Every structure is written in structure tokens, then in C-alpha cells.
Amino acid sequence: MKIPAVELLNVVKRFAEYEAVREVSLQIGQGEFFSLLGPSGCGKTTTLRMIAGFEQPTTGTISLLGEDIRGQPPHRRNVNMVFQNYALFPHLTVFDNVAFGLQVKRIPRAETRRRVAEALSMIRLPGLEHRKPAQLSGGQQQRVALARALVNRPAVLLLDEPLGALDQKLRKEMQLELKRLQREVGITFIYVTHDQEEALTMSDRIAVMHQGRVLQVDGPRALYEHPATRFVADFIGVTNFLQGRLVSIADGTARVEVDGLGQVRAHLAEGIEAGQKVTLAIRPERMQLLSSNLPGGDNHAPGIVEDIVFVGNDTQYFVRLNNGPQVMVREQNETPLSEASMVSVGQTVGVRWSPDSTSLLPE
């Protein structure tokens, strides 16, 4: 097995008043696009900065390609960083900015010029060498910051919410661009963001963080389909939550008594015992609207449509199940019109969803 590019073991970071990072352990593989995802204050940026060397862990170890780097100052670590505000040197040209790291290492002029040109064409900004950062647009500055980091061929590239200042359209473009770039260059990327859609788009694996802890590390699909905690389920995408108690386990599925609904079958999860209070999480698009209540092997319940919202690509139906909990069912708008689209507010409908799409969460 290959040495992980970066490994954090039981890392804790305590500031004077509070703990920013609590017992974080991560293994990031070489060549991976790895994201740290979470809301503001969850500790993701602090973790990134500890890998860079701008903060020191209070306890725990950090290794880069197997080597303990805790004692090393930032300028000796074989990592580079793309900053949130780009941090381009305002008094230097684009060329001098990108060449900075190479000039520090005293790389000969000819090779520097070649590598800078290569980096600039890689980010698709050739010919801008003599401009100053102030003369570039936000998107251009961001790419120059990227080139400046990549040209040094670091072992790991750290990115601290680099797309935050860009407008929506440009952001989406850059997300795909970054993913493509990472594949092409093959360097390990560690990416910090609070935007779950962004993380899902670009990452090979994502670590969801909250209040200094890592809640779940998984690929985008697994994270989305099988969130491990309520917070993760809530943070990633939109979810329907049902409260209940685990009654029994049979045929490889869990049977949960849901308040107001009766028994619901769910995807089995480890570590939860019978009698425990649980939450069920179901994605809105995994629920199906039926004009009448048809029994079958799946979970189903009758309900009354309380609201219908048209959102372009989909339509959202807010349905109160069995006079109990309200759920949101999302159906894609298609032509020819499906059964669902002939539903109106106040109508009684049936809602169906499979146990496999029902995640079982503790608490």
C-alpha cells in the first residue's frame, strides 16, 4: 500500500479560549482530490493551516509522505497553498509572481522561463506575464495564484476556499477546470470549502467536519446516499427526517417504529441497537408520488399534498404523511406528463420509497 500523501493522527489544536480541532485523524492518499467540508468555524481551515505549517498542532502528529513535519517551518515543507484572497504580490508582475518559488530555489533563468510559460498555458492564461495583479480580473488572479503554486511541483497542494470570491457561473467553470487540472497534473489536492455542492463535484473523497471533529470520510456518492450522522445528512443536499425507535432487525433491514407512521424499513447501519432512538433520512428524489396508495414491498404511506413548488427542473411536493410528519417529494418534470404532475393541492396521494434509500442514523 502506498504511503499516504498526508496523515494526521489525533491532531488537536487548542487556542486560548477554545478547541478549534479535536482529535482529527485523516489519511489522504497520493494523487487524491480530498476535500475538507463543513460550516464556518468547524476547524477545516485550521487543519489546512496546520498542514501548511502556519499553525502548530497542540498535540498529535502530522506527516507528509511518511515524514513527521511538525517541526518544519512552512518554507521547508514540500507543500504549496492557494489562498482565499489569492495573496498575489501586488508589486510583482504575473511572471515574477509565478516564478517566485522557482527564484527562491535559484532555478536557472532559462528553465524558470520555460516552466512559468508552461504553468501559464496550463491555466489557460498565456501572454499575461507582464501585467500586474491589479490589472487582472478576479478569475484571472485566481488562476495565476494556482499557477504560482503548481509551478513548484509540490507533493501536496492546499487550497483554502479559492473560488469563494467568484460569481456563480465562473465558480462552476473553475470547479470543473480544477478537477481536470488535478487529474492532469496528478498532484494531491487538499481542498477546503463550505459549499457541499462544490465538494461533491470535484472530490475523490470528502471529510465532513463540524465543531472541530471529522464526522464522516467517504466518496461523494457514499456520503450522499449513506450519511452517517444527522448533521452530515442535513449538511449535504436536502433530506427528509423521520424520528422513531429501532424495533428489530430482520432480513438484512432494520425495522423502525416511526411516530405517526407505523413501521418503516431502513438500510441497515452498524452500531445501532434495538430500542435505540433513531432518525431516518430519505432524499426527496428517492420518494415517489402515487395518485393512490398502492401497497407493495417498499415503504409507503398515504398523505395529503399541502404545497406544490415548481423549480424549473423539478417540482417539489410537500406532503403530510398520515397526519404525522411532513416530507418533501421531488419529482423531475418530464414530458409526457407523469402521474405526479396531475396532482393538486389538497389531494390525497400515496408516497413510496425503498428501504435501501432510507438511512438509519443514531439519535
Place this chain on the structure above:
Amino acid sequence: MLKRTPAAWALMSPPALALVAFFVVPLILMAAFSLRPDIRGGLFTLAWRPTLEHYRTIVEGEVYLPLLWTSVRVAFGVAFFATLLAYPVAYFLVFRARQRGPLFLTLLILPFWTSYLLRIISWKIILGSNGLINSLLEYTGLVDEPVRLLLHSRLAVIVTLVYVWLPFVALPIYAALQRINRSLLEAAAILGAPPWLSFVRVTLPLSLPGVLAGFLMVFIPTVGEYVTPLLVGGSRGRLYGNTIETYFGDGNNWPLGSAMALIMLVGVLALVAIVARLVNLRRFVE
């Protein structure tokens, strides 16, 4: 932006009038005065014909221009050393003192609140031949007679002026260093630059506007300095300003004094204009 012109006129007229009446007009009068042969007939008679004889005196005389050049060199030296000594202090306040920075800065500026004259006098007390240093030296037996060189010399003038201006120069340098975004230094570090290289390639260049401002802030007033030379310079420490002051006092040759003043003013303004042009040019070249 509002375009309410009457209000604008009302607001701008008093300051504009004050400036014209008490700044522009006096300088023009001074220039006119420099063309008068003498002050016969009183101060505001119009019965005189303009002459350039004072300017000729200044340019051809062997005293005036060399003295002006000396004053410029002294001013340059003072500004240079004051800036050089102030830079590490400003750096310390911004990058090491962090939250206590403003407090330490205040401590530094506080001497500035004492009388300017008295700070100069204090050096007279320290450097004089029966002053503190000399009496200490004599008391401890290190010298047999007072060291006269300490006082009444150009060196005394320079040291005193550097001392007087030092806290003040630190201010613009402090401001410029403060304005540097810390992430720039982190970027330099992560790109492999050790701290000294970060300083040379990032901090120093970005602080230069503040350094230049501080330098000029000292240089310009010092060119016209005459009080310090009077008090601690003796005859060897006389500067151009002393001569001007004499012509308006006992020497009683206002036109010649005006001519000298005008030449100095033009010289200083020309220098500042050249520096300003250089600074702007450099920005384009880079």
C-alpha cells in the same frame, strides 16, 4: 456626488480665500521683494525698479550656494539616518509587538510632546564643555580637559536633529508596514522563502512608500533648519537658514534674504517633483 454648486462655493470659499491670502500671496510678495534693490522708501513703496542683483550676489558669491549645498547634504544625512534607525523600530512594532504595538508606539512618540526647543537644549546640556558628558569624563579622570568637539559642530547638529525627528519618522513606516496583508508573507513562506528573503522581496518593497514619505517628512523641513544650528552648531554648524534669518534680523537686508529663501524654496520643490516623477516612472516600468 451632489452637484449643489452654491453649497460647494459656500464651503470652499473660506479655506480657499485663507490659503490665497495667507499662503499664496505672501510667497508671491516674497518673490517680488527679492527683486527689489533695497528697502529704501519703506516697505510698501512702489518706487523701485526690479533688479536681479541679489540673485547675482547669491550665484556668484562663494558663500551662499555652497552653504545651501551643505544644508541639503546635512538634511539628507539627517533624513537618511533617522529613517534607517526608525525602520527596525517600526518593524518591531508591527511584526513583533502585535497587540501591544500601539502602546509601544505611543511610548515612542511621547518625547515628541515635549518642547522641541527643550529637546535641543537637553543636548546642549549633555554635550557642552561643562555639560554632562564632559563633567562625567573629567570626574572619572578619563580626560584632562573638556572635549570641545562634542558641541558647536555640524555633527552636534546632525545628532540632535536625528534625535528630534526619529519618533516622527517611525509613523509613516509603521503605517506602511501595517498595511501589508499578512497572507502575502504566508504566501512567500509557503513558496519556499525563508524569513529574511520574505523581508527582502516582499516586506521591504511594499514598505517603501512609507519609507519615502518618512524621509521627505524629515528632509524638507531640515533644509530650512536654523534653530538647531543656532543652539548647538556654533560657527562651524551654521546652515543656509541661519543666513536668511540674519538678513531678516540684525543683517537687515530683506530683499537679499527673500532671494535666498526663494532659491531654497524652488530647490526643495524641484527635488520633490523629481522624486515624485521617479516614483511614478518606476511603477510603470515594473
Place this chain on the structure above:
Amino acid sequence: MANGRLSTLLGYYVLLLVLLYVPIGILFLFSVNDGVVLAFPLKGLTTHWYRDMLRNAALIEALRSSAIVAAASSVAATGLGASAAIALVRFKFRGKALFVAVALMPLLVPFLILGVALLILFAALDVQRSLWTVGVGHMIVSLPFTLLIVMSRMVGFDSNLEEAAQDLGASYAYTLRRVILPLIAPAMLAAWLVAFTVSFDEFVLASFLIGRSPTLPVYLFGQLRFANRFPQVVALAVVVMIASLGLVVLAEWLQRIGTRVSLDRRVEESGEVQERRQTVP
């Protein structure tokens, strides 16, 4: 962070600070020295110079003159500077660059030259030199500072506030009085303090432009010849210095209390003991 580097710079700062304060310490010593000349070995300590100072009418008179000139010129400079600042930042008209250039020029003119020029002006107008003429000079040299200070404050706040006021029917004069002036008041206070300081200690202009009654710096200079009266003057300067020190400390303390009070209130209002913290930068 290499500790070696920290202590070198700290050491340099402390050394410089000590060197800066030594002459002041010397002055203080001088003011309590029993004798007219400060030399080693020190003869003895006394406070009689301070008593003499208080009885020296001319000295007190000079102090009063300085205070009057400083107060008047600083108020004038602040008023003019604020007036120009408001117009420059909020209105469109031609000649702005020219005005600012001329207004800032006193910074580039050595006081000697300005003193000479004003001397000529007043002589030509047959105006007697007096505290008023000194005040005029001080007003002109303080103007660049007051202008810059108030301008930076004007730039910092929203012009929409004024437009909103006028939208609600207020005349410009009313808007000025009730909206703009209250908002720039702190800056005007700061400008006034700077102008006061510049004037109080100013020597060159004063020496050219005073009439019969000297300002404190001019009086001081005149007393330099009388070595036996000199320590009194130093005693006064020490008192002035301690007073200004006290003022600065008071100002800092007041500022700190102000911030702490508003911070405490904010914490109480949010109902939490610990502030919810953002990601650490």
C-alpha cells in the same frame, strides 16, 4: 518564531526608547538640580525652581499666550479644513486637484520661508505683528493636517445618508448640521488636537511673527541667555510634558473603556457567554 530574532529587535526598541528618554530625564534632573549648571557630581535636589516658575509672571504670561494662539488657530484650522473636506469629497466642481495641491503645499515649505513671507505680507499691509499674526501662520500650517484627517473620515462614510436626509426634505444646511457634522465630530476632534499640538510648540513662525507678547517657545528661547533663570523654564516644560502625558493616557483609557462597555453589552445581548467564533484566520 526564532526567539533570537525577537529579542534582538526588542532589545533595539528598548535601547532606542531609553536613548530617547535620556535627554528628557536629563531635563527633569536639571529642573530639580540645586544649581544652575548640570554637571557631575550632582550637588543636590530641590524643588525651588518649580516654585520660582509659578511666581514668574512673564513665564506664566507666555504660557497663556501660547494657549490662546493654539486654541484660536486650531479652531480656525479645523473649521476651514472640515469645510473644505466636506466639499471636496461630496461635491463635483472644477479645480479640486489644484486646491488640494495648494492646501498641502505648506507641508513642503520650510517654516522659515513661510515666516519670512508672512512677515513681508504683514509689513506690506501695515499690520502690526502680534499674537494674531502668529495665529494666522499656525492656522495655515495646520490646515494640511486638518484637511487630510477630516477628508479620510468623509471618504469613510456613506454619502447615501446625506441623500436620504435631503430626500426627506432637509435643506443642505440642515443636513450639514444634523447629519454630517455629528458623524465627522470625532475626526474634527482629532484634527483639532493635532492643530493645537502643532501650534503650541511651534517656534519658527512665532519668532518671526510675534509682537510684544511672546509665546512660550519664543520666551523660552529668549531666556536661554540667562543661565540663572533657565531651570525655571525647564521646570515649566516638565510640567507641560507631564500634563500632555496625562492627557494622552486619559484619552487611551477612555477609548478602552468605551470599547469594553459596548463589547460587554453585545455579549449580553447575544445571550451567550462565549462569542460564537468564526474560522480562525
